[in-house]
Amino acid sequence: MKDTFKHKGLRQKLVAVLKAKGITNNDVLDAIGKIPRHLFMDSSFLDHAYQDKAFPIAADQTISQPYTVAFQTELMQVKRGDKVLEIGTGSGYQTAVLCELGAKVYSIERQHELFKLTSRFLPKIGYRAKKLIFGDGYKGLVEEAPFDSIIVTAGAPFVPKPLLAQLKIDGRLVIPVGDNVQTMTLFVRKGQTEFEKTEFGEFRFVPLLEDKN
Ligand code: SAH
Numbered sequence: 001m002k003d004t005f006k007h008k009g010l011r012q013k014l015v016a017v018l019k020a021k022g023i024t025n026n027d028v029l030d031a032i033g034k035i036p037r038h039l040f041m042d043s044s045f046l047d048h049a050y051q052d053k054a055f056p057i058a059a060d061q062t063i064s065q066p067y068t069v070a071f072q073t074e075l076m077q078v079k080r081g082d083k084v085l086e087i088g089t090g091s092g093y094q095t096a097v098l099c100e101l102g103a104k105v106y107s108i109e110r111q112h113e114l115f116k117l118t119s120r121f122l123p124k125i126g127y128r129a130k131k132l133i134f135g136d137g138y139k140g141l142v143e144e145a146p147f148d149s150i151i152v153t154a155g156a157p158f159v160p161k162p163l164l165a166q167l168k169i170d171g172r173l174v175i176p177v178g179d180n181v182q183t184m185t186l187f188v189r190k191g192q193t194e195f196e197k198t199e200f201g202e203f204r205f206v207p208l209l210e211d212k213n
Contacts, residue, residue, distance in 0.1 A: 003036040010050035011037070014066055017052050023070040027078075031100035032066060039125060040091040059111045062206055063091040064153055071200070075174045075186050076149040078103050083130075083144070085166070087137030087208070088153035092118040096127045098151075105129040106144055108137040110209065138210060140166040147171060155182040155205035164195060176205050 015033045023029060038049035040063055045055045054065040073094070078084060080102030089095055089109035095118075098105045107129055109115040115134040122129060133141065137152065138160045145166035152163070152175040163173055167189040176182030184200040 003039070007036060007038055007050070014050045014052065018067055018070050021052075021067055023067070023074060025070075025074045027101055028070050028073045028097070031073075031097045032070060034100060035093065035096045036125065037063075037066070037093060040093045040096075040121075057091045057114070058117055059113045060206075061090050061111065061114060063093050064205070068203055068205075069094050069097055071184065071203075072151055072153070072174045073097055073101070075184070075200070076151055076172055078149060082148035083146075085141055085144070085147045085150040085163075086153060087140075087151070087163075089118050089132055090114060090153065092122045092127070094151065094153055095122060095129050095132075096125075099127045099129060103148075106131050106133065106141055106147075108133045108135050108141065110134070110136055136210070137208065138162070142166065149174070152176065152208065153205070154208035155179070156208045159185070159187070164189070176203050178202075179207075180204075 011033050015029050038046050041049055041055055052066050054062045057063050078101040082103045084098055084103045084105055086107040089107040095105055095107045119132045140162040146168040147166055149172040150163050155176050157179055169189055171189045173187040175185050177185045181202050182205055184203055186198045188196045190196055
């Protein structure tokens with residue numbers, strides 16, 4: 001579990017790649033420049049950790065592509081102290097980005113194996129989410145609502161109503177919507193029942209699943 005000069009150098013190159021692809025938020029770029037992504041991956045993929053690609057993690061899931069992580073995080077417009085909800089903890093990489101930005105992070109994972117692995121791993125490298133939850137992200141986390149922003153890191157066949165309902169006014173939901181290919185979608189809550197919807201490009205995620213194993 002080492003972070004070397006070589007890793008740091010590769011990370012700075014990755015940050016340059018993300019900038020070239022259009023990511024402009026310096027806090028997001030700094031977070032990606034700091035977090036040792038290679039430690040979130042299976043050892044067999046270590047050489048690939050700083051390529052702008054998604055890779056397999058445990059339980060047939062993936063660690064999202066850095067560009068996707070940066071793009072979604074930028075859309076959340078996280079401010080220090082924000083209360084944020086993540087659906088799909090997975091490797092915990094996105095969780096770590098949100099922690100770096102100073103957010104109070106609640107993150108839900110439905111696969112017990114990943115939940116256990118990531119719950120042990122994140123504090124080991126110094127990232128403390130407010131709470132990691134084993135459960136179903138379709139329901140959100142009503143007992144901690146409302147949130148400044150919510151990010152869904154799996155492909156959602158539809159927009160779960162509880163997630164919209166758990167946003168503060170001016171709160172932001174960033175969610176990839178679609179079956180095989182997903183459209184990145186931003187909802188900003190304008191009032192009790194009003195939401196402003198903006199669609200961005202197409203992305204590919206593992207599916208948001210409804211039933212637990
Ligand atoms: N944010 C993660 C991405 C992991 S991939 C990272 O940075 O590594 C998406 C994750 O969503 C997977 O771990 C998958 O198990 C989880 N997932 C799928 N359906 C879910 C649901 N209904 N509730 C919570 N998590 C879910």
